[in-house]
């Protein structure tokens with residue numbers, strides 16, 4: 366669906382996006398992450414065909430954006446970082462105008478507008494003038510225009526910007542629901558947002574793509590937490606001899622129960638390791654109380670990554 370090849374965008378001497386390549390398949394939900402100024406909005410503007418790259422090529426739905434951007438834009442739902450403001454237009458009028466731009470026929474527009482008003486819960490505000498809306502309601506109006514015409518690709522730049530916690534939760538539910546019908550790329554710097562809706566993350570740092578990975582892989586620390594009752598030192602010695610275990614360390618002891626952290630060899634099968642651990646513990650006469658993978662928190666993974674630490678991958 367999306368193929369970005371060696372794309373660079375300069376603004377004068379400044380390189381906002383630096384030789385970035387990635388592919389995104391149908392119905393993936395991908396988070397584009399990075400600090401302020403990392404190049405996320407510039408990347409999204411190029412993906413939506415509204416900004417030309419200085420070098421490289423972008424294909425979306427088989428369209429080369431260099432020549433066919435208007436064709437692609439008819440199948441695109443785009444929420445830009447800065448929505449164009451039409452303060453005097455009423456919400457429904459604005460959506461009608463946006464539907465016309467998307468070439469939705471006059472006859473089909475009322476139903477299309479009703480659909481997006483309902484999806485974004487804006488039905489009772491459709492006659493309000495945009496200039497009188499709160500920031501959150503204006504954001505929902507922007508999302509409503511993005512959803513017109515059931516786009517196959519949604520590009521959402523900070524979709525929950527300005528929303529209160531209840532509206533944020535609603536928006537995340539909506540994005541998850543939309544993902545069954547469309548490919549979704551969203552930019553954010555809110556990690557909970559990514560964890561809530563994305564299956565894959567792309568991280569930009571100083572315009573460069575420093576990570577492209579599935580969230581599950583990213584959060585997997587290759588570390589197991591084991592709690593067992595018995596002689597902690599003997600348990601540690603036994604477990605550290607298992608073929609999948611790189612390193613075993615006693616984290617804490619409480620009564621006759623010990624908590625250990627087992628770092629597994631990268632690439633070793635966790636299920637097999639778990640089987641071996643329980644088997645080995647029975648052999649030592651210890652009792653297994655708990656065994657679970659330790660997941661890394663996305664925020665610290667990104668901090669490590671940007672500092673050039675262990676998560677770089």
Ligand SMILES: Nc1ncnc2c1ncn2[C@@H]1O[C@H](COP(=O)(O)OP(=O)(O)OP(=O)(O)O)[C@@H](O)[C@H]1O
Nearest residue numbers: 376379381399400401402403404405406407408446
């Ligand atoms: N039109 C422009 N003219 C000059 N510089 C620009 C322009 N647009 C973006 N930049 C610069 O390019 C860099 C990347 O900006 P961009 O808006 O893509 O970052 P971002 O990751 O979206 O940041 P934020 O999270 O703050 O929105 C920044 O240094 C920005 O100042």
